[in-house]
Amino acid sequence: MNFSRMTYDNDMEILYxxxxxxxxxxTVLAANVTEGDEHGKKYVLSGSLIDKDGNVVKQTGATGSETLSTVPVGILYKTVDVTNGDAPGSFIVEGYLRADRVLDGFADKVITAIKAALPNIKFR
Known part of the structure; x- marks a missing residue:
């Protein structure tokens, strides 16, 4: 008998x-997604900020002068596999989300910009 161990990850629940x-x-664009897993798969994770063109919005700048790469229009609801190119996704534009999961790792200045860009999303 041959056995192999595989580890599976679940989507983090971002809804409050x-x-x-x-x-x-x-559409979630694969062009700027560089991180892949050990199997070569590229994913855009649930809770990622997405701009109007489908790009993932990231925090840029040095400590104290952080900004967003572009203006977000929504937050990705479920993880999307973009290994083979652009893929469809669902973007949250209104609702109640968990701040500890969506805004984790962002600077205070950037969090203020995210809340201003997404006024119909309430973070708890």
Whole structure:
């Protein structure tokens, strides 16, 4: 018998409440996604900020002068596999999300910019 061990990851639950959840479909672009797993798969994780063109929005700049790479229009609802190119995704534009999971790792100045860009998303 041959056995192999595989580790599976689940999507992190980013919703604080499903009440008032509004999502729109869109395309997640694979062009700027560089991180891959040990099997060569590239994923855009649930809770990622997405701009109007489908690019992942990242924090840029040195400590004290952090900014966003572009303006986000939504937050990715479920993880998307972009290994083979652009893929469809669901973008949250209104609802209640967990701040400890979506905004984790962002500087205070950037969090203020995210909240201003996404006024219909409430972080708890």
């Amino acid at each position: 409440s499903a009440a008032n959840l509004v999502t729109f479909s869109g």
